[in-house]
Amino acid sequence: MKLKYFAWVKEILGKDEENIDIPMSVKTLGDLINWLISEDEDFAEVFRNRELVKAAIDLELQDYSYNIENAKEIAFFPPVTGG
Amino acid sequence: MIKIQKEDFNISNELNSIDILSDNIGSVVSFIGKVRPEDNLISMTLECYETMAVKEIEKIINEAKDRWDIITATVIHRYGKLYPGDNIVLIITASEHRSQSIEANKFIIDYLKTEVPIWKNEEYSDHNDWVKTKKSDLLSKEKW
Numbered sequence: 001m002k003l004k005y006f007a008w009v010k011e012i013l014g015k016d017e018e019n020i021d022i023p024m025s026v027k028t029l030g031d032l033i034n035w036l037i038s039e040d041e042d043f044a045e046v047f048r049n050r051e052l053v054k055a056a057i058d059l060e061l062q063d064y065s066y067n068i069e070n071a072k073e074i075a076f077f078p079p080v081t082g083g
Numbered sequence: 084m085i086k087i088q089k090e091d092f093n094i095s096n097e098l099n100s101i102d103i104l105s106d107n108i109g110s111v112v113s114f115i116g117k118v119r120p121e122d123n124l125i126s127m128t129l130e131c132y133e134t135m136a137v138k139e140i141e142k143i144i145n146e147a148k149d150r151w152d153i154i155t156a157t158v159i160h161r162y163g164k165l166y167p168g169d170n171i172v173l174i175i176t177a178s179e180h181r182s183q184s185i186e187a188n189k190f191i192i193d194y195l196k197t198e199v200p201i202w203k204n205e206e207y208s209d210h211n212d213w214v215k216t217k218k219s220d221l222l223s224k225e226k227w
Contacts, residue, residue, distance in 0.1 A: 006132055007202035008213045056200070059135040075132055075200075079216040082129065082136075082160060082201025083116050083172055083192055 001068075006077035009053060012046050029055055030064035032074070052078055084155075085140045087133050089163040092173050097157055101177050105154045110181035112188040114174040120167035125206045129171065131162040132200035143194045151187040153178045158191065160201060193223045 004017045026032050033050070036043040047053055050064075056075045057066055068074065084100075086092075094113065101111055118127050144156045157175040165171060174191050178184040203214040 004132070006200065007130055007204070010130075056132070056135055059138050075135065077132065077200060078202065078213065080197065080200050081203045081214040081216055082131070082199050083196035083220075 001071060002073045004073060004075040006075065008078055009046050009076050013042050027067060027069060028064065029057065029062055029066045029068050029074070032068055033064070046076065054079060084157045085137055085144070086159045087131055087136055088159065088161060091161070091170055092159045094173065097159065097173060097175060101155060101157065101175055104177070107179050108154055108177045109179045110184045111175060111177045112181075112184040114172075114188050114192055115170055116172040116192070118165050118167050118169045118171060123207045124167055125208060126164050126166050127169075127171075128164045128204045128206065129160075129162040130202045130204065131160070133162075135200045136160070139199045140195065143191055143198065146194070147176070147187040147190050150190065151178065151183040152180070153183055153187045156187065156191065158195070160195075160199070162201070190227055193220070193227060196220045197224045 001022060002017060002019050005013050005015065010016050022032060023035065026035050033047055037047055053076055055062060057068060057071045058073055094115070098111060098113065102108065140158050144158065147153060147156060154177045157173070159173040161171055172195070174188055176184040176188040176191065178187070197216070197220055205212045205214060
């Protein structure tokens with residue numbers, strides 16, 4: 001599974017993308033976030049205020065209950081500010 | 084037509100390309116978003132999740148076409164390091180009658196600002212800031 005990071009999420013993590021193998025116990029987006037936080041304290045910093053971090057699964061915004069078992073690409077980023 | 088690009092756009096060329104698309108165009112509306120010169124702002128760097136941005140802009144244009152009778156819509160959004168006065172985004176809508184292209188153009192920029200994964204980082208002489216979502220932008224979108 002590929003993870004991509006943008007804007008200040010990328011800055012805190014110090015990387016823009018990575019490929020990860022997730023444990024079988026991770027089923028939903030919320031599970032993934034909890035697992036990432038348990039693995040790396042930088043993710044705890046990113047998700048300190050979860051309302052400020054959006055997640056797109058295969059290019060579609062999803063909420064924490066979304067099942068990610070077949071996801072190919074998950075992106076984490078702050079609310080958008082283009083235009 | 085949708086383009087996400089680093090380089091500036093040529094507005095005349097884009098407007099000319101709209102004109103040849105249909106004999107029925109009676110109104111062409113263009114909106115250009117620029118880097119607003121503000122005190123001490125040195126530059127603005129735009130970061131983009133390009134594949135998702137294209138998909139989101141497609142959705143917005145399709146929604147605009149459902150709501151208004153527009154013949155075509157163009158969105159060009161830049162990324163990379165820009166300076167005060169530089170162009171950021173170009174939106175062109177065309178229709179037979181003006182109200183359709185005017186409303187559709189406003190709709191597209193209001194949605195683009197809150198839905199398309201692009202982020203601005205402002206560089207000042209002593210610090211950098213990621214731009215936060217403005218409440219006024221969210222309200223502008225909600226009114227549609």
